[in-house]
Amino acid sequence: MSIQKILAIAGKPGLFELKIQTRTGFVAESLLDGKRITVSMRSNVSLLSEIAVYTYSEEVRLAEVFKAIATKENGGPTISHKEDDAKLKSYFREILPEFDEDRVYTSDIKKIFNWYNLLQPKGLVTVEALSKEETEAPAEESAK
Template identity: 50%
Template sequence: MSLTKIIAIAGKPGLYEILGQTKGGFITSSLINGKKSPVKNTQNVSVLSDIGIYTHETEIPLGQVLLSIHEKFNGNESLSHKAPNHELTALFGEILPEYDEERVYVSNIKKVIQWYNILIKNEFDFKTIKEDLEKLEEAQNEA
């Protein structure tokens, strides 16, 4: 499993793994409860590998931010996404000091922390993020 196969679906809690395609969408499995469900092409979904976090200079791939959290907590769960806002923003400031406070809202930080904890609970292999980021860097260097 890599971030290219994990999605967030607008209006639905948690994260979902893409299992396969159908004629009008795809089949997913919830990373929270394991239930399988169809997702239509008309639903608003975000692939985690395509998400970026705003900094003052550029956008940092979500995978890179998740790796930073993983390193900070030595592969364990981070604090809860329900922690007080000042604790969440302080944590995010440690993980990504250059994040743009005007464009990255507390709700975004809560999602990132929640997603990280879901991935940890599902024993996600964070080495796949490093591999994906290296491939992305190689493709950008060739262009």
């Protein structure tokens, strides 16, 4: 499993792994409880590999943010997404100093920390795993 197949589905808690595509949508498995759900094409779904964070100069891919957190925490879990807003922003500024504070909301930061802490025990946000994905992603894009 890689971050390339991890989904965030609007209205559903947690993250999901894309299992199979069907004629009317796809089947995804929850990373929280392992239950499978069917998701229609009308659902608002985001691949984590396609999400980026605004900075003052560019957009930084979520995988790079996860890699920065993993480096800071030596591959361990990060702070809870339930911490107070000031502490979350301060910590996020340590890992991504140039993030655009006008366009990156506290709710976005909370999601990032929550997602990281969901993926970390599964070994998906280690520095090695994310480095491997970064080298594979450009090859996939050039093949299109």
